[in-house]
Amino acid sequence: MKGAALDTPHIAFVGAGNMASSIIGGLIASGHSATCITAADPFPASLERLRKSAPVAVYNDNAEAARSADIVILAVKPQIMAEATDSIAAVVRSNNAVVISIAAGVTIASMQARLGPEAAIVRCMPNTPALLQHGASGLFGNDNCSAQQRDFAQRVLSAVGITCWVDSEQELDAITALSGSGPAYFFLFIEAMIDAGQALGLNADIATKLALQTSLGASQMALQSDVDLAELRRRVTSPGGTTECAVQSFEQSGLRKIVATAMHAAADRAAEMAREMG
Structure with a gap:
């Protein structure tokens, strides 16, 4: 060099x-x-x-x-x-x-x-x-x-x-599906939270501010914590409480499978693009 x-x-x-x-x-x-x-x-x-x-x-x-x-x-x-x-x-x-x-x-x-x-x-x-x-x-x-x-x-x-x-x-290709495309996944989830907050009676400004700050705070907690994400989730999920009800609803709706399917689709498309460009 x-x-x-x-x-x-x-x-x-x-x-x-x-x-x-x-x-x-x-x-x-x-x-x-x-x-x-x-x-x-x-x-x-x-x-x-x-x-x-x-x-x-x-x-x-x-x-x-x-x-x-x-x-x-x-x-x-x-x-x-x-x-x-x-x-x-x-x-x-x-x-x-x-x-x-x-x-x-x-x-x-x-x-x-x-x-x-x-x-x-x-x-x-x-x-x-x-x-x-x-x-x-x-x-x-x-x-x-x-x-x-x-x-x-x-x-x-x-x-x-x-x-x-x-x-x-x-x-x-997996990196593309995870972090490359990942910001859009979070934007979509935050959009959904804002929509749901409005449906529950909040105005758009309050729902947006709270959803954005919550996503920032959760990320900072995860980055700075000395325990894994599952433990962090357990610590904010009181038995029989509101968070437990919401998390159980996510799990019953197949959130993990939805995310996995979406990421596989992104990875497959990344590989397909490489073949097309190649």
């Missing part, structure tokens, strides 16, 4: 949309020098928005942005991944840069076919809370990735949340 000796590697972003801007913001907030970050995007408006939020160098040309890069982050839509990888292939080979893709459904094999057989590639499945530095990302790297390159990838994604490495690329 060209910049392997550097404690602060040069990071180039191909694509300057919301996720790229969020990662850049997280990197700078964590102490990564803005002078070691570049970004490219074909849309001037995207580059202008990025420049207003972060003092990084921006380009219209992908290869120019990646010219000195140790890490190239592909933050583009899956439909233009082929074009993006072709544009940086020569620079990646010259720099021995690690490529990190955050595009859903684009396999390492399909990227390697364009970047070259020796390319070090990490696939990442982030989720939208990364926009607020509260993301959860699954990572998988091919055998060409050195320990330092894996460390670089983890440092980049840790700037916007937690990271978890998986042992096989196929596991990213």
Whole structure:
């Protein structure tokens, strides 16, 4: 890797949309020098928005942005991944840069076919809370990735949340079903709670505030607790009380099976997308 000796590697972003801007913001907030970050995007408006939020160098040309890069982050839509990888292939080979893709459904094999057989590639499945530095990302790297390159990838994604490495690329489908699509599940559940609260007589504002704060508080309790979720649930479920009645209703309605079926559907679709893109 060209910049392997550097404690602060040069990071180039191909694509300057919301996720790229969020990662850049997280990197700078964590102490990564803005002078070691570049970004490219074909849309001037995207580059202008990025420049207003972060003092990084921006380009219209992908290869120019990646010219000195140790890490190239592909933050583009899956439909233009082929074009993006072709544009940086020569620079990646010259720099021995690690490529990190955050595009859903684009396999390492399909990227390697364009970047070259020796390319070090990490696939990442982030989720939208990364926009607020509260993301959860699954990572998988091919055998060409050195320990330092894996460390670089983890440092980049840790700037916007937690990271978890998986042992096989196929596991990213499960990551997609769990944390990638997961925020939408919680939004739906919160919507349902708000609707039910209104049906019970609360106005929309009160129902919304209470449902949102309850979800936040429950998450914080789970994150900070030294016991598992089942025990936490037991501690707030008094025998014969209101919570027990509600939980029993959920269980009798097959909530666990509903969640499992939905997540299997999401994982199957992720695998199907990979086959389509491949």
